[in-house]
Each structure stands twice: as structure tokens, then as C-alpha cells.
Amino acid sequence: MHPLLNLTQVTKSFGDLEVLREIDLEIRSGEVVGLVGSNGAGKTTLLRLMAGVYQPTQGTVLLADGKPVSQMRQALGVVPESTGLYSRLTAWENIRYHSRMHGVSDKDAWARTAKFAEHLGMVESLGRHTKGFSRGMRQKTALLRALAHGPSILLLDEPTAGLDITSARTVRKLVNQLKTEGGTVVYSTHQLSEAQQVCDRIVIVHNGEIRADGPPQELLENTGTDTLEEAYVSLTKDTARPRQEDDSKEGRFTGLWRSFFTPKPPKMPDRGESDE
Amino acid sequence: MSEVTMHRIKAIAKKEVVEFVRDWRTIMAIIVIPLLMFPLLFILFPVLLESEAAELDALELSIVIQSEEIDASLEQSIMDAGIAFVVEPLPNLTVLSDPGEDLDRVRNSSVDAILRIDKVNTTWNYAILHLSTSERSNEAWNRLIDALLLWESEEVERRIIDSGLDVNATLDPLRWDGDVAQSDVATSGEQAGMVLSLFIPLVLAIWTYSSALQPSIDMTAGERERGTLEALLCLPCTRLELLLGKWVAVATITGVGVILQIFGLLFAIGYLASSSVIGLPELSIVTVLLLIAAILLFAVMVVAVELALAMRSHSVKEAGSILAPMLLLIVFPALFTQVINLDGIESFWFAIPVVNILLALRELLLNRVITEHIVIWAGTSILYAALAAYYASRQFNREDIVTSLS
Numbered sequence: 001m002h003p004l005l006n007l008t009q010v011t012k013s014f015g016d017l018e019v020l021r022e023i024d025l026e027i028r029s030g031e032v033v034g035l036v037g038s039n040g041a042g043k044t045t046l047l048r049l050m051a052g053v054y055q056p057t058q059g060t061v062l063l064a065d066g067k068p069v070s071q072m073r074q075a076l077g078v079v080p081e082s083t084g085l086y087s088r089l090t091a092w093e094n095i096r097y098h099s100r101m102h103g104v105s106d107k108d109a110w111a112r113t114a115k116f117a118e119h120l121g122m123v124e125s126l127g128r129h130t131k132g133f134s135r136g137m138r139q140k141t142a143l144l145r146a147l148a149h150g151p152s153i154l155l156l157d158e159p160t161a162g163l164d165i166t167s168a169r170t171v172r173k174l175v176n177q178l179k180t181e182g183g184t185v186v187y188s189t190h191q192l193s194e195a196q197q198v199c200d201r202i203v204i205v206h207n208g209e210i211r212a213d214g215p216p217q218e219l220l221e222n223t224g225t226d227t228l229e230e231a232y233v234s235l236t237k238d239t240a241r242p243r244q245e246d247d248s249k250e251g252r253f254t255g256l257w258r259s260f261f262t263p264k265p266p267k268m269p270d271r272g273e274s275d276e
Numbered sequence: 277m278s279e280v281t282m283h284r285i286k287a288i289a290k291k292e293v294v295e296f297v298r299d300w301r302t303i304m305a306i307i308v309i310p311l312l313m314f315p316l317l318f319i320l321f322p323v324l325l326e327s328e329a330a331e332l333d334a335l336e337l338s339i340v341i342q343s344e345e346i347d348a349s350l351e352q353s354i355m356d357a358g359i360a361f362v363v364e365p366l367p368n369l370t371v372l373s374d375p376g377e378d379l380d381r382v383r384n385s386s387v388d389a390i391l392r393i394d395k396v397n398t399t400w401n402y403a404i405l406h407l408s409t410s411e412r413s414n415e416a417w418n419r420l421i422d423a424l425l426l427w428e429s430e431e432v433e434r435r436i437i438d439s440g441l442d443v444n445a446t447l448d449p450l451r452w453d454g455d456v457a458q459s460d461v462a463t464s465g466e467q468a469g470m471v472l473s474l475f476i477p478l479v480l481a482i483w484t485y486s487s488a489l490q491p492s493i494d495m496t497a498g499e500r501e502r503g504t505l506e507a508l509l510c511l512p513c514t515r516l517e518l519l520l521g522k523w524v525a526v527a528t529i530t531g532v533g534v535i536l537q538i539f540g541l542l543f544a545i546g547y548l549a550s551s552s553v554i555g556l557p558e559l560s561i562v563t564v565l566l567l568i569a570a571i572l573l574f575a576v577m578v579v580a581v582e583l584a585l586a587m588r589s590h591s592v593k594e595a596g597s598i599l600a601p602m603l604l605l606i607v608f609p610a611l612f613t614q615v616i617n618l619d620g621i622e623s624f625w626f627a628i629p630v631v632n633i634l635l636a637l638r639e640l641l642l643n644r645v646i647t648e649h650i651v652i653w654a655g656t657s658i659l660y661a662a663l664a665a666y667y668a669s670r671q672f673n674r675e676d677i678v679t680s681l682s
Binding site: 014048051052053054055072073074076078079080081082083084085086087088089093097098100101102103142145155 | 294504506678
């Protein structure tokens, strides 16, 4: 398996907030890598760096040929957490719009879409406007959109979050199918069981750092635990920081103004009072 | 610009326009309503006013005249005005306008008005008690004033004759000889241009800004709020291509909206011209082309500023609260520009943002093509448009645009 994407000493800060610190990560061809961590751990920021949406504050994010990701986005297929579908366009129009931006002909995009749509049970829904789509259908459409141009690496940000059991299972089956076809997938999730089912390799991200990186069995051996959950707990004993990225974007005046009109919550009763 | 870049800009713009067209409410708000606004205002509104006036004319009004001695010719004038009346003695008041005990009668509309008239020596003092919030009472007041003025002019003429003077020579010693319109050497087209130059620049500026407002917000803050921007930023297109694609889409929508509005306005003016209310301006081809260029430059700047400010915003609500009050930055200079005298105007006015284009439109509608002014407003407008575009591109390059409130 040759490397496809290299993150070297990547640090990402927003103002004073250091969201990721000195990350070294290599994504190799044909593997499914699971990014596992709590909310606010830095998974989404890491995926956005891989997608070239964010530029690292320090370090480099380079493809195998040494080019920055931002210059070679054709190599990537991305499904953000929000799916990002246009509700006034049909599922196919959403897919076609992205594939056209990737420079792929409508004919080729349709051929790939039709192939994967069958697996996802989406053939009948391709001509429908996405406005009335369920979360599961939206997620499947976003997956089809990310695959239509034939990317080398698929980046999925919590693809099963909010999905019902059947839809989540369908998504996982598709990822497994891609794996058997030699596809490369980076899969962010906060469900360890899911990561264990789908991923060859698990990267545990906590408070902006990589705490562990390796196949599930290796993580168990290294931590001397019997389950991945125990391994995760032993690797992330320090308190998880709250998610703050959006707040850091707020202007100082805006924050001050809002706090001026925000009353403080009532005081917590001390233990003695509450016991009574 | 490479073929790939052109292809991407076209794809972005096309998708935005398709999405826009599929929302019938937005089409109604930006295209249909403005298209119909001027025909409705200039054609239907006068028709409505006429019918309302006819309704008022048909009203049979009843009033009370309070007087000790009323002139028969005045009574006739009031009857000719379609007012029925009864005569009562004058109440004992220090001034006639004091409602006194008649207050309730007028307020509860048991009479439409009360005319009090009293002869003191050789003059007549009068007052009309009426209720200004009642249509009937207002109409009675209007008809009474007309009747009184008519009677007054007859009385004046009678007194002049009684004094042995010539009525016309006494009342009208200074007279215009001939047709007033004939003596104005400006052509009817120039006169029409003058009239139009007083409101067309204002209307065009406001239209351009307000037409671009909704699509600008929807394509930037709206995308950010709906979470569609992140997927877009993962595509191979550059942020500049994204900006240009969205700019083309907003400019297209705004352009179509403004052109349709102009058609509506021209139709209304054409209708009014046929009824001799206003003429059509005489503009040369060069002037028309310069007018279009001025509007386009203004649109480039306005759309770029709106896109930039909307992109800075985290939500549609935030963008709306920033961009809507900014309309005042167009309205105030536009109103200010209307009072600037164009004869001998100093050239620096044509370098001030917004004011320069509004003055250019005014001058061009008067068919005045002054090279020095054109060079200044075109040059400065290109500069401002470029600065606005640069500012917009900086906003599109911000990393935080990927985050949404949702």
C-alpha cells in the first residue's frame, strides 16, 4: 500500500485556540482509516485540512506527488457532516453539479452514479428534488455525489450520524464494498463499534492530538485492554475540551454585546441544601 | 482566463440561476412585482383616484348655515355645489371658529359641516366647522370653500364695477401674452429628460441595490447557514471562481430584474406620453450606451459589496440586518444628488462614490455628453468596482466561511 496523503507536523489554530497540534498522519492506498474522537476533538478540522478547505497554521498536507491538496481536489471525494445538498435541485442535479466542477462529463458521472445508486437503493430517487429527502437519503445522495468523479480518496465526516439502523448499515456496506474494490476512505465517527466494523486502521483523536494510530488489534495490544472502548478510555483519560471553534470566530464586540444581554444562570445549590 | 475557469464560473452561475428560478416566491418579489409596479402606479392609480373622485362628486351633502343675514347669491352657489342646507341663527360666540355647542353635531356626523357667516359693516367673517377625519365632512368643506371663493370673486367684481372701475384692468394689470409652453425653447424631449432625470437615477440606484440584496444573501450567507458551502469549498474551483460564478448569477438576476422594471417604467411613461402628461426623452445612441455603461459599473460595485458583506455574515438574519440598512447609503446620496445644480458643476462631484453614477445618469438623461465628466465617473467607478471586487474576494478567501451556525 503506497501513501496517498501525508500530513506532517500539522498544527491548526483559530486565533488563540489551537485545535490541532503537531499531527503526523499518512493515508495509504486501499485502506479505510477511522478518525475516532469525542465532539470537539478535532476530527472535522482534520478532515477539512485533508480536503484543503483549511490551510495548516504549521506543517504540510501533501498528496503523494508532493502537491498541496488544495491544488488537486479532483483526487478527493468529500461528504461533509451537513451533506450540503441544494434542496431546489434534484439528487442527480446535485451530483452532476459537483462532477461538472470536477471536470467529469455528465455521461461518465451518470455511469458511476447509476452503479452506486443501485447499491444504495437510490435509483428511483435520483430525479426527485432533495427538499423532502430523509437524513438517510440525503447522506446517500451526498455519497453518490462524492463518488461520481472517481476520487482516489473518500473523506466522510460522520456519515452515519443521525441515520436509522438500515440506512447506517447501507452506508457501511458501501464503504466495505469500496474497500474490496481497493478504494481509500477516511471515515470520521465517534462510535467505536462502527469504526471496528468498517476500518482497517483507527486513529484516536483527542483534544487536538493523535493519541493512537493502528489496526484495532494493535490498539488493544498496546493498551493491554480487551475492548476498543476500554482502549479508548485509557488513551483519553484527560477531560475532553468543549467544542469552541465557532465561538472563536465571533467578533469581540459581538461577543461582548451578547453577554451584556445574557443573564447568568441561577447558582447551583450546595450539596447540603440539595440533600435536604 | 482559462477554459476550465470559464467552465466552472458558468457552471456555478447556471446552478445559482436555476435554483433561483425554481423559487416562485423570489421570482414574484424580484421580477414580477417590480415589472408591474410602475404600470400599476402610473396607470391604475390615477384611474382609481378618478373613480374615487367621481364617488365623492356624487355625494349629497347636508350642512347647516348659521347666519343672521345670508346673501341670496351665496345660497345659490352652495346649492349649485350639490349641498343641501338649513339656516339657523348664529350662536353667541366671540369667534366663529369656536365649535361651542355645535361640537357634538359635527363630531357625530349628524351634519357634514356648519358654515358660520356674519356680515360686519362691509365685510363678511366666516368659519366652517368640519371633521377632517371624515370623507363626507372634508368633501363638504372643499365644496363650501369653492362656493365661497366663487361668491367672493363675484362680490369683488360687483364692488369694482360699483366703484366705476374696469374689472379686468383692476384685477389683472399684468398679463402673459401668448402660449407659455411656446416660449420655452427646450424641446419636449429635453423637458421630458429633465423631469425623468429627477427620479430615474434614484429609482435605478435603489432598484439595483434592492434587486441584488436577496440573491446575494441567499447565495452566500444562505449557503453558509444551510451548510452547503462546505461541500462547495471542497470542489476543485478556486474561491475567486466561486465569487465570479456567484457574481455572474446575482448580476444576471439583478440585470433581468432592472431591465424588466425599466420596461415597465417605459410602458407607463409611453402611456402617459400618449395622454400628454410627460414626453419621451430625446437620447442619442452614444448617450444610451453611456447610460447602460454607468448602470453596469454601478451594478458591479453594488453586487460585489453585497456579496462580500453577506459572505462575512454567519446567517441570513445577520446578513439582512447588515445589508438592509445600507440601502440608506444609496438613498441619501441619491436624494442629495437631485438638488445639485448641473449647470457649471465642479468636476470633483463625479469622483465621489455613488454620487458620481447618479450625477452621470442625470446628465446623460439631459443628453449632455461632457467628455471630462465621463472620464472621471467612468475611471473612478471602475476603481471603486475593482476595490469592491477585491474586498469581496478577500471575504471569499476567509477560512471561517466554512463554519455555519447550524
